[in-house]
Amino acid sequence: MTVPQIGVLALQGDVVDHMRALEAAGARAVPVRRASELDDVDGLVIPGGESTTMSRLLDVFDLFDPVKKRLDEGMPAFGSCAGMILLADEVLDGRPDQRSFGVIPMTVRRNAFGRQIDSFETEIGLDGIAGGPFRAVFIRAPWVERVGEGVAVLGRVDSGGDATAAPGGRIVAVRAGDCLATSFHPEVTPDARVHEYFVDMVRSADAGPVE
Numbered sequence: 001m002t003v004p005q006i007g008v009l010a011l012q013g014d015v016v017d018h019m020r021a022l023e024a025a026g027a028r029a030v031p032v033r034r035a036s037e038l039d040d041v042d043g044l045v046i047p048g049g050e051s052t053t054m055s056r057l058l059d060v061f062d063l064f065d066p067v068k069k070r071l072d073e074g075m076p077a078f079g080s081c082a083g084m085i086l087l088a089d090e091v092l093d094g095r096p097d098q099r100s101f102g103v104i105p106m107t108v109r110r111n112a113f114g115r116q117i118d119s120f121e122t123e124i125g126l127d128g129i130a131g132g133p134f135r136a137v138f139i140r141a142p143w144v145e146r147v148g149e150g151v152a153v154l155g156r157v158d159s160g161g162d163a164t165a166a167p168g169g170r171i172v173a174v175r176a177g178d179c180l181a182t183s184f185h186p187e188v189t190p191d192a193r194v195h196e197y198f199v200d201m202v203r204s205a206d207a208g209p210v211e
């Protein structure tokens with residue numbers, strides 16, 4: 001597959017920015033609003049927005065189970081912010097009725113930075129992404145408090161002396177197999193490297209494991 005077709009879950013959130021970033025990264029981007037539209041995609045982006053609302057809309061549009069099925073079958077996915085929350089298998093400070101796909105074994109705390117500062121930008125290094133630090137934009141962002149087996153930590157934010165943070169800072173970017181998740185919003189900056197990284201993941205998933 002030279003030009004992968006990547007869906008952006010288009011129920012709510014910053015869909016258009018992700019589509020533009022995916023196209024800039026060499027993919028064809030399509031919005032996904034109904035289950036049949038999942039059939040044609042090689043990967044899926046779950047955008048930022050509000051995870052509680054997205055969880056509800058996934059049920060209303062009968063999309064939760066079809067998306068979960070494709071994810072369980074190994075479809076590559078990238079979740080940013082609310083999308084990260086939707087990929088987690090444990091959500092703290094969530095609403096009791098909010099659901100997530102549970103494909104990345106990690107504990108995510110919603111609005112975690114909110115108690116310190118609502119929205120902020122900072123430069124962070126990302127493992128596997130060359131070319132120097134990445135300008136990361138955090139908007140009522142979650143952080144990751146636990147990563148399970150098979151989850152690689154790709155990026156952290158300096159926790160500014162926060163004694164409850166793990167050494168090295170709060171985890172804000174992870175990869176588990178063909179799933180990628182960031183607390184921040186790479187789609188709002190012109191730097192397409194995170195989307196390029198995901199597009200490469202989708203290409204290699206299609207090629208299958210290296211023998």
Ligand SMILES: NC(=O)CC[C@H](N)C(=O)O
Nearest residue numbers: 048049050051081082140
């Ligand atoms: N920018 C975002 O996606 C914010 C996420 C939001 N706080 C949530 O819990 O879903």
